[in-house]
Amino acid sequence: MVTVGELQRDARRRLAEAGVETAALDARLIVQHELGLTHETLIAEPGLQVDQTGRDAVNASIARRLDHEPVSRIIGEREFFGRAFAVTRDVLDPRPDTETLIEQVLEIARLKDHLRIADIGTGSGAIIATLLAELGTALGTAVDVSGAALDVARLNATALAVEDRLEFVQTSWLEGVRGPYDVIVSNPPYIETSMIKSLSPEVARYDPILALDGGADGLAAYRAIVPQAFERLEPSGFLCLEVGARQATMVHELMTEHGFLDSGPIPTLRYDLAGHVRVVTGQKP
Incomplete structure (x- = not known):
């Protein structure tokens, strides 16, 4: 298994290498969403172990982002004026x-x-x-x-x-x-x-x-x-x-x-x- 910190760093690297300007933010949001973690947990516990199911879910969403799908559509929500809104196709x-x-x-x-x-x-x-x-x-x-x-x-x-x-x-x-x-x-x-x-x-x-x-x-x-x-x-x-x-x-x-x-x-x-x-x-x- 890998840790959540390692998974996030790998996701950020892949997005940055593909030229995604918001690679760090996108990687964090995807990892949070797919693993059901808060931003605070992501910061405080980077050593959390991620099983294969979680790793596959993150990698699948990173692949979608590499295909130019916006993060908001991958995770199903967008922040607007300080509130979260559901978005669909x-x-x-x-x-x-x-x-x-x-x-x-x-x-x-x-x-x-x-x-x-x-x-x-x-x-x-x-x-x-x-x-x-x-x-x-x-x-x-x-x-x-x-x-x-x-x-x-x-x-x-x-x-x-x-x-x-x-x-x-x-x-x-x-x-x-x-x-x-x-x-x-x-x-x-x-x-x-x-x-x-x-x-x-x-x-x-x-x-x-x-x-x-x-x-x-x-x-x-x-x-x-x-x-x-x-x-x-x-x-x-x-x-x-x-x-x-x-x-x-x-x-x-x-x-x-x-x-x-x-x-x-x-x-x-x-x-x-x-x-x-x-x-x-x-x-x-």
Whole structure:
């Protein structure tokens, strides 16, 4: 038998030699998951013996990672805003950049209590479930065209004990959803169709195409969402949209064309930690 420390070092080495930038983190998460260990145990007891069954399980998961499968999909969860969310092949893997959207809504929440929030294209439910967990008086609607995605969102909402404040609706964008809402949020598909094949294998091969493909210019989802959101927002309500690189100006112009104003005391453009515009916000008059 080998020790857990030896197994972790070997996993890290194999991933690093394959060019995986996060080799140390990925190896640790996989070893923890497959052996049922906490991070603390991994640090405190590197001499723990691992039997052949455990070794085979770790090696199988390392092989999947070497084939570019994201760790979150191997272990079935992703941390987002300090909480663990289940992820499956049916939902987008939540990104740290999307936490910028959470921060924007939390700033809006300082202006008004008891928010009614809709999340369009909810996927795993990471956005809306996080918002309801952070805002104890808020109510939400999780919208997705995929029934399988809504099942994952329900699972995550239940895990965070917010399911009693959350409605689930299977539809395209906001079709058939009445509102009204104080805030509507979305991280829609915004990758240009022609660019999807050039994405990293971790994204192109494992994220659902519905969550990526934004049409020929990447803006198809925004053209559908903006006018529908305007109709379903309360006066002075906010629309907060995550955007991709070089899309902020075009999305802002689209909002203006459909009657949205710059968002007053809330930043119209919110930047992520890398210094890129990540969220565009408009306010209904």
